[in-house]
Amino acid sequence: MIEAALEIEALKKRYGEIVALDGVDLTVPRGEVIGLLGPNGAGKTTLVSIVCGLRRADAGTVRVCGIDALADPQSARGHIGLAPQELGVYPIDSVHQNLRLFGELCGLRSANLQSQIEAVSAALRLTDLMDRKAGELSGGQKRRLHTAIALLGEPHLILMDEATTGADVETRAALIQVVRDLAGRGSSVLYSTHYLGEVEDLEARVVIIDNGRIIAEGSITNLIAGNGGSIVELVFNGKAPILRGLDVTVDESVVRVRTEDPGREMGAIFAALGDEARHLQSVEIINPSLETVFLELTGRRYEPEENVDVMAS
Ligand SMILES: Nc1ncnc2c1ncn2[C@@H]1O[C@H](COP(=O)(O)OP(=O)(O)O)[C@@H](O)[C@H]1O
């Protein structure tokens, strides 16, 4: 029981000219939740797919519960529950049939299979939907089924790749609760998401990946403490004006002012703006949070693109 559930060292992966993973080191200790954050194209899905043996690495090592997952993907896979970014259930089968099928695939049998199905469907509020065809579920319901499948058999390592994309508020709350419970019982979770608030709710240790490299990691508190204070974000109609005497970064029509005390800074900001205030479209105070950390580290905001919800049929 000493080794970590997942240990990745110097992992590299290219797709032709594109460097998707550029030497990633990452450890998920037992019973911990790691929030994996990164913008689109950062390499999160590639990382998760390699751990599961769905894609091949170019270099590096991956150990799952001590097993060399690159040399023996099948044994490693036995310890992993995966909720992939793309949904994959059998649409014409019922919720119950899907759970049975995937449960059998991960080696669960008869009585044990039935009790596992009952447990995961209760946790993810699927009990009343058991006879519905998977293809006829709403987006949020499909996400719940998808996650239930990943959790069958209480795997040691749970990989969730943007599992809440397109999910409703209630589904997200249920998922967060399930993840917390599982970690409490000793499972380890690598949780990638487009929603910073979820990682805050999970009180997870955070790893931030950008361009295939880990650019920061630590507890939420430490990351926030180490990456500046509040930000006042000013959005203009057209090109942003130059503001003198303030700690600013400019990104086309957006000016961000770093400050320890946004309330107090407002006067100085408007004084510096003068007449240019006419072109102001919005002003937002972003308090110290994972959002300000992400802005500080990447110069970008971490907002979810409004989902073109592929499952909302
Ligand atoms: N099958 C693929 N073929 C070519 N390029 C890919 C493929 N999958 C991902 N990529 C590229 O690799 C990079 C990382 O992608 P991905 O791992 O999907 O990132 P994320 O999940 O963080 O959005 C991106 O630049 C993406 O365009």
Ligand SMILES: [Mg+2]
């Ligand atoms: Mg992805």
